[in-house]
Amino acid sequence: MSWSLLEIIRNNPERLIDSVKKRNMDPSIVTEIVNADKEWRNKLNEINKLRHEHNTISSKIARAESKDKDELMRKAKEVLNILESKERELKDLEFKREQLLLTLPNLVSEISPVGDESASRTIKVVGKIKVYEGDKEAINLLKQLGGDYEITSWKAKGHAEMLENVLKYGNTLKAGEVTGSRFYYLFDDIVWLEFALLLYAMDQMTVKGYTLVIPPYMLKGEVIKSVIDLDTFKDAIYKVADEDLFLIATAEHPIAALHYNETIEAENLPEKFAGFSPAFRKEAGAANKDMKGIFRVHQFHKIEQFVFSLPETSEALHQELLSNAEEIFGGLGIPYRVIDIATGDLGACAYRKFDIEAWMPAQGRFREMISCSNCLDWQSYRMNIRFVDRKNNRKGYVHTLNSTAIASTRTITAILENYQTEDGVVEIPKVLRKYLELFTKAPKEFIYPRK
RNA sequence: GCCGGGAUCGCCUAGCCUGGUAGGGCGGCGGCCUGCUAAGCCGUUGGGGGAAACCCCGCGUGGGUUCAAAUCCCACUCCCGGCGCCA
Numbered sequence: 001m002s003w004s005l006l007e008i009i010r011n012n013p014e015r016l017i018d019s020v021k022k023r024n025m026d027p028s029i030v031t032e033i034v035n036a037d038k039e040w041r042n043k044l045n046e047i048n049k050l051r052h053e054h055n056t057i058s059s060k061i062a063r064a065e066s067k068d069k070d071e072l073m074r075k076a077k078e079v080l081n082i083l084e085s086k087e088r089e090l091k092d093l094e095f096k097r098e099q100l101l102l103t104l105p106n107l108v109s110e111i112s113p114v115g116d117e118s119a120s121r122t123i124k125v126v127g128k129i130k131v132y133e134g135d136k137e138a139i140n141l142l143k144q145l146g147g148d149y150e151i152t153s154w155k156a157k158g159h160a161e162m163l164e165n166v167l168k169y170g171n172t173l174k175a176g177e178v179t180g181s182r183f184y185y186l187f188d189d190i191v192w193l194e195f196a197l198l199l200y201a202m203d204q205m206t207v208k209g210y211t212l213v214i215p216p217y218m219l220k221g222e223v224i225k226s227v228i229d230l231d232t233f234k235d236a237i238y239k240v241a242d243e244d245l246f247l248i249a250t251a252e253h254p255i256a257a258l259h260y261n262e263t264i265e266a267e268n269l270p271e272k273f274a275g276f277s278p279a280f281r282k283e284a285g286a287a288n289k290d291m292k293g294i295f296r297v298h299q300f301h302k303i304e305q306f307v308f309s310l311p312e313t314s315e316a317l318h319q320e321l322l323s324n325a326e327e328i329f330g331g332l333g334i335p336y337r338v339i340d341i342a343t344g345d346l347g348a349c350a351y352r353k354f355d356i357e358a359w360m361p362a363q364g365r366f367r368e369m370i371s372c373s374n375c376l377d378w379q380s381y382r383m384n385i386r387f388v389d390r391k392n393n394r395k396g397y398v399h400t401l402n403s404t405a406i407a408s409t410r411t412i413t414a415i416l417e418n419y420q421t422e423d424g425v426v427e428i429p430k431v432l433r434k435y436l437e438l439f440t441k442a443p444k445e446f447i448y449p450r451k
Numbered sequence: 452g453c454c455g456g457g458a459u460c461g462c463c464u465a466g467c468c469u470g471g472u473a474g475g476g477c478g479g480c481g482g483c484c485u486g487c488u489a490a491g492c493c494g495u496u497g498g499g500g501g502a503a504a505c506c507c508c509g510c511g512u513g514g515g516u517u518c519a520a521a522u523c524c525c526a527c528u529c530c531c532g533g534c535g536c537c538a
Contacts (some may be wrong), residue, residue: 041501044499045507048499048501048506048507051508052505052506054518055472055519058471059472059518059519060518062519069518072518074518076519077518079518080518205499244472253513265461378532391480392480393481393495393496427503
């Protein structure tokens, strides 16, 4: 037995109750599980004794004189009769216990700020922020956070306006007509920009030794349900009709599934991946948020960082993923802040989470670009991914970590707002230019309005 | 899609016909022996319950037959080979 949450349920349920409370969830689930686990173990013990009795009788039959056989078989059947109903009870108890365990959210870090979304703590603000002189609220926020900002006399246009009306490289109206809202057509220079972003992130990640991977874009129900919590499943996941297949919402999930039901040798850990994939999201919980443009869409591309690690190295690797993400996003020259997500806003899988939010001059606020989580053994328990450390004669569940490296459409929105000039042109971030040089028709320094 | 072959405790493999404690080799770990290494010998090396002694479950998955299933029966999954179809 080595799943950390089960150990806590048996040895220190108070810790878990505290953790669940910090998520603003009902802690009675914990006592419910403690009891369900006890009941299950008691029943299991009872049954093990009966099975032993049955096995003993049964093995005697093989060696018995034929005149004794009938009597022994009668006894064996008698025990089986009792076992039958008890095994049904055990199955029920086990199912109940397992269902309850699967509803449990992860432990939360002692360091995470406690409270709802508003309690999330800004760790740092990086880059030179442009803020319009009329955006008083934004200026106040920046003063409060201690960000380095300059006041501009003109107000940047929103990314949707830039994309569709100024540059004319996007069409969400037609996509809405033929597919639905939150879909888009992108053209020419923005397509080149998207590919440059993805190549840039792939380049950075592979230089750091991460293994590049294109995972399956669909997963079986059993697998995808084991890697995410039920809320995310309901809000985000598309199902393929008439198949037991689901479109992935991030490469995180199929990369985690790379070791589904496997045991990894400790000497091979950590395993680090940079995965490319499209991401399909229903955005069911998002109602009317961000309906304009391509900030919140049903389909985009992403390079995702994913790590399988030993328990003792996951906190350090979490910092590594964050610093990779900062290097990539910061390298674009877009001002951002890093926030330490509060306990009430973590999501069931995460033990601790950092977000990187870009400054959006037109909106006068920071918006999420990157999310970087340490899931400890929450996912690996559900996916049954273990490690074995033969040198130290030790076994357990691996820790999993994930972070965006780059998310295509969101990053494009940040570029459109931060790199636009007063005359409606968008400069291309310097780090992306070498990935555009290769292509004859790709834009090189600026994106000009489409003719 | 069709036909045939296959899936055994980390790896390799025996056992299946003929139901009765899953055996051997390699590798790992621990120990003994040893000037050191190697060899050799002993133990251990899937999951779970138990403070422990110990016990239960496990031979791709799920059912069935039986006192008893790796072994017999049914269904499914995946892999290999051949044929067909196809970007």
